[in-house]
Amino acid sequence: xxxxxxxxxxxxxxxxxxxxxxxxxxxxxxxxxxxxxxxxxxxxxxxxxxxxxxxxxxxxxxxxxxxxxxxxxxxxxxxxxxxxxxxxxxxxxxxxxxxxxxxxxxxxxxxxxxxxxxxxxxxxxxxxxxxxxxxxxxxxxxxxxxxxxxxxxxxxxxxxxxxxxxxxxxxxxxxxxxxxxxxxxxxxxxxxxxxxxxxxxxxxxxxxxxxxxxxxxxxxxxxxxxxxxxxxxxxxxxxxxxxxxx
Amino acid sequence: xxxxxxxxxxxxxxxxxxxxxxxxxxxxxxxxxxxxxxxxxxxxxxxxxxxxxxxxxxxxxxxxxxxxxxxxxxxxxxxxxxxxxxxxxxxxxxxxxxxxxxxxxxxxxxxxxxxxxxxxxxxxxxxxxxxxxxxxxxxxxxxxxxxxxxxxxxxxxxxxxxxxxxxxxxxxxxxxxxxxxxxxxxxxxxxxxxxxxxxxxxxxxxxxxxxxxxxxxxxxxxxxxxxxxxxxxxxxxxxxxxxxxx
DNA sequence: TATGAGTGTTGATCGAAGTCAACCAGAAAA
DNA sequence: TTTTCTGGTTGACTTCGATCAACACTCATA
Numbered sequence: 001x002x003x004x005x006x007x008x009x010x011x012x013x014x015x016x017x018x019x020x021x022x023x024x025x026x027x028x029x030x031x032x033x034x035x036x037x038x039x040x041x042x043x044x045x046x047x048x049x050x051x052x053x054x055x056x057x058x059x060x061x062x063x064x065x066x067x068x069x070x071x072x073x074x075x076x077x078x079x080x081x082x083x084x085x086x087x088x089x090x091x092x093x094x095x096x097x098x099x100x101x102x103x104x105x106x107x108x109x110x111x112x113x114x115x116x117x118x119x120x121x122x123x124x125x126x127x128x129x130x131x132x133x134x135x136x137x138x139x140x141x142x143x144x145x146x147x148x149x150x151x152x153x154x155x156x157x158x159x160x161x162x163x164x165x166x167x168x169x170x171x172x173x174x175x176x177x178x179x180x181x182x183x184x185x186x187x188x189x190x191x192x193x194x195x196x197x198x199x200x201x202x203x204x205x206x207x208x209x210x211x212x213x214x215x216x217x218x219x220x221x222x223x224x225x226x227x228x229x230x231x232x233x234x235x236x237x238x239x240x241x242x243x244x245x246x
Numbered sequence: 247x248x249x250x251x252x253x254x255x256x257x258x259x260x261x262x263x264x265x266x267x268x269x270x271x272x273x274x275x276x277x278x279x280x281x282x283x284x285x286x287x288x289x290x291x292x293x294x295x296x297x298x299x300x301x302x303x304x305x306x307x308x309x310x311x312x313x314x315x316x317x318x319x320x321x322x323x324x325x326x327x328x329x330x331x332x333x334x335x336x337x338x339x340x341x342x343x344x345x346x347x348x349x350x351x352x353x354x355x356x357x358x359x360x361x362x363x364x365x366x367x368x369x370x371x372x373x374x375x376x377x378x379x380x381x382x383x384x385x386x387x388x389x390x391x392x393x394x395x396x397x398x399x400x401x402x403x404x405x406x407x408x409x410x411x412x413x414x415x416x417x418x419x420x421x422x423x424x425x426x427x428x429x430x431x432x433x434x435x436x437x438x439x440x441x442x443x444x445x446x447x448x449x450x451x452x453x454x455x456x457x458x459x460x461x462x463x464x465x466x467x468x469x470x471x472x473x474x475x476x477x478x479x480x481x482x483x484x485x486x487x488x489x490x491x492x
Numbered sequence: 493t494a495t496g497a498g499t500g501t502t503g504a505t506c507g508a509a510g511t512c513a514a515c516c517a518g519a520a521a522a
Numbered sequence: 523t524t525t526t527c528t529g530g531t532t533g534a535c536t537t538c539g540a541t542c543a544a545c546a547c548t549c550a551t552a
Contacts, residue, residue, distance in 0.1 A: 076401050079486055084401040100390035107397060130376045143389040144346035150396035151353060155322050155330040157403035158447035201404035206539055208501055240325055452509055454531055
């Protein structure tokens with residue numbers, strides 16, 4: 001039973017053309033006169049409680065989702081129970097693109113906190129993007145960006161050592177918080193050490209130790225999930241100049 | 247100076263509607279009456295010599311490429327010289343999707359053997375896919391498939407041990423050769439141990455040792471780049487039932 | 493205020509894969 | 523034919539991160 005909340009008149013006032021996430025989200029770069037046409041694209045919103053799935057592996061693919069509030073992780077489960085977190089998503093980012101290829105979702109999307117998403121009917125998106133060039137182009141960009149991001153993660157997982165991976169992760173989070181108008185230096189992680197570890201191909205103990213080492217070296221101040229970056233240059237150096245191992 | 251070969255009358259006879267790679271490539275699933283409209287999409291072909299780049303990181307993005315003959319690797323280079331191979335591509339597969347997001351290519355595409363690609367002008371592809379629903383949908387599927395594939399690689403890199411990674415790699419190659427009408431059991435790898443290693447996040451010595459172990463265990467017969475799979479079930483078992491490490 | 497579950501930190505030990513190095517095979521060049 | 527080069531294999535040794543285990547902190551709820 002999906003908890004899809006039907007659209008109310010009040011909700012409709014806050015559709016794409018009025019949304020403050022515009023410049024991060026799907027409609028970015030569209031001509032003003034086209035923006036209002038998006039308003040009927042977002043057919044509904046859905047609230048997802050912390051730890052609950054937005055969709056699961058094997059679910060029928062019908063829509064993609066734009067995050068309005070909150071954050072998510074996506075993961076793939078292997079038969080033997082191993083989990084690989086494939087990404088963390090924040091407001092304005094798009095979820096569900098994995099489902100287009102087979103009409104079934106190929107990963108789980110789990111809310112890291114109570115969250116709300118815009119439900120974008122996929123057939124209507126295809127339809128509308130045949131009419132609105134800017135939408136089509138932006139949609140392609142969003143998919144392409146996802147591919148480029150994934151290549152970055154492969155770089156992380158394939159050729160970096162533990163501390164480099166964590167440094168890259170922290171800098172990436174910082175940059176994404178900045179893009180949303182939050183502090184680049186101080187933020188709150190919504191995921192556990194285990195989830196970070198899974199994403200980075202490390203065990204939670206290794207993540208914890210790397211955090212401690214960064215703290216000892218004065219690069220960051222860590223208090224559980226609360227992170228303060230003290231020396232972002234130092235973190236960058238760690239990635240670039242670490243002797244080439246692996 | 248790009249070695250783009252201009253289209254000749256003879257070439258045009260072999261465009262999409264006549265191409266034997268149809269069911270693997272972009273036009274798959276399109277209505278017959280629309281297929282001929284693709285024929286002016288492939289504006290040119292390009293031949294790429296072994297070891298030569300089809301495009302490089304930072305190159306302006308103008309087109310995507312469908313592989314007609316041969317094969318490629320894509321890789322990302324870090325400032326300090328580390329290389330991460332992000333994928334191996336075979337006939338019928340699409341290259342260049344990484345470029346859409348920033349209008350610049352974000353990786354290198356290098357021919358593993360003398361190869362030929364169809365050059366698909368990206369602006370014309372967008373234009374045509376606004377007119378031809380089947381093309382639009384298939385293009386989206388191709389991008390989505392790339393995302394799903396990347397998640398699979400993250401799973402490999404993040405949660406599997408060396409032998410599991412190589413087993414998964416061999417099974418994947420076998421499956422793709424099969425889809426192209428070649429033997430599932432016997433094939434020729436076009437990439438070096440080092441390239442396989444980079445893709446799998448391992449050193450070439452580790453790849454070599456894993457090959458030797460597989461050979462000792464009677465799973466495959468290895469002779470340099472020539473591979474014969476003797477027990478594909480055994481390889482599959484290796485992936486699924488390996489005690490959960492990492 | 494206890495109690496307990498979930499999450500995070502730290503230490504000791506172990507092992508898979510990396511590193512370094514020698515050697516081999518096949519292909520191309522001399 | 524020999525030489526050279528690139529790519530592949532194998533062995534000895536090292537090391538980074540995994541594993542196992544103990545303990546600390548936070549926050550609900552009894």
